[in-house]
Amino acid sequence: MWKVGLLVIAVLHSLQICESIDHCLEGNHLILPNTGKRGTLCKRTADVSICDRYIDIGRDKWYKVLGHDDTVPRKMAEGSAKMFHCGTDYPIYLPNGSHPTTSGTVVTRNACMLAGSNICKEQYPVQIMHCGTFFLYNLSRPNSCDIAYCFGDNMECSKPDPCEEANRLILHVSGDRSTRCRDKSLRHCDSKLQQNWYRPMMGSADVKMATSCVERDSCGTESPIWLNGLEPSLAEKTVDMKACVNFGRTSMCSCDEEIDIQVRNCSSYLVYNLNATSKCPQRYCFGNSGNCDVAATAKEYPVWQIVLILLAAIAVLAVILCVFTYILIKKIFRSPSKVQSINSTKENDVCTNVQMVLKPKY
Incomplete structure (x- = not known):
């Protein structure tokens, strides 16, 4: 009986806990x-x-x-x-x-x-x-x-949920887009970025947009873009925010231009509704780890390097053309002795063939 009594007490206690939950x-x-x-x-x-x-x-x-x-x-x-x-x-x-x-x-x-x-x-x-x-x-x-x-009197369908995979794109973040990348020779730009919701990822890890002012010549560009304010902390919430562009006009880090974006909290990661930049070189900053990697820096070259590469390519093509021309000329204009020898051989072959044809058979 005492076991039954303990079981009843435990059940009543659990019910009280459930009732006490707010x-x-x-x-x-x-x-x-x-x-x-x-x-x-x-x-x-x-x-x-x-x-x-x-x-x-x-x-x-x-x-x-x-x-x-x-x-x-x-x-x-x-x-x-x-x-x-x-x-x-x-x-x-x-x-x-x-x-x-x-x-x-x-x-x-x-x-x-x-x-x-x-x-x-x-x-x-x-x-x-x-x-x-x-x-x-x-x-x-x-x-x-x-x-x-039904929930929501006189409410239309909402826009597609960017937390669902089919309704967003992946923004592949390389080391040169992070705030740690400081290289004045890099001038990447997001002017061709498609307007869409993006989940920024560095490899298999989610990364966030920088939420404090980023100095000029960072994130693989001249004018980095950072999020002015804190991203939403509650799940299932989308907020309108301002992204700041730092032109570096003064020695102080500043917000020289604002871009309208949206940020959505998807519980375990964030997605961003980004627009293309109106000017270059401007670029969104994501992540605070990683350096200017070789693959990223190799995408753009200074003008003088491009000129040298073109000249080298032209020189290689000129050498190939000269060799080909020499071989072609050598085949066309062969020595007269060889030509005469070849013609004589051909005449002897013709005479031999004629004799064989005219020779009577017994």
Whole structure:
């Protein structure tokens, strides 16, 4: 009996711990996936339909709904949605006035699934927690796929998430792009950089843009570009920021020109929405380790080196041309004695052939 009593005490203790958890705090709740496609004005695509059949459920599975480009968390849609919207075939929504109005309260509501003309063909119980400035949701699993919850009244589809591999490019960072590369002969430029989201990587390691002023003639260029401010520290957040260009007009490191960029926190790494530079030589700085490597410095040469290389190439071609011309002339203008000998031999061969033809056979 005492073992049963201990088991009951342990279960009650674990339940008390669960109840004492503040789910409103960061780290104590989950982020609902596919948030950017759950707006009531977002039509589902032909090839992708959100399915909430397999979401995690349970008493401690509370969801915050925050898209990568949302400034504040979303609320579950109230009022009837439309078929083939919210990124799915059959949207689930709440009746009007379902959200609690008092901070710290938790209510249970029945959410409705729209199916054709039936505005509430199926009902799913949903718990809603008021966290002051946002809401958390404890959801139920739909009965099948192509059914999903709507979040965001009158919200369009979000732009593609740059944290997904298909929606970004890799910026391959070599040692000459780091802040430790100081070489006045290097004049790399990002004027041809394609406007896009980039995940900067040095080999297999993620690197970040410099967040303090970088001196002139660094990062493999004359005018380095650095991030003016700290990157976002919270996951699932995109911020508009300014990148600074240091022209080195004075002895003090300064921000002589600003470039608009975006930075997104992808939990374990950062991605940057970069624009091409309007002038040269200007270049974004990434990483603080590595030096001006040989492969990078070999991409550009001073003018005098280029002239020497061209002259050497021309000289080699001239020698080859002379040798070829000499051989060709030698074959064309052969000595008369050899020509006469060859002609005599040919005449003897002809006479011999004629004699053999005219010789009678017995």
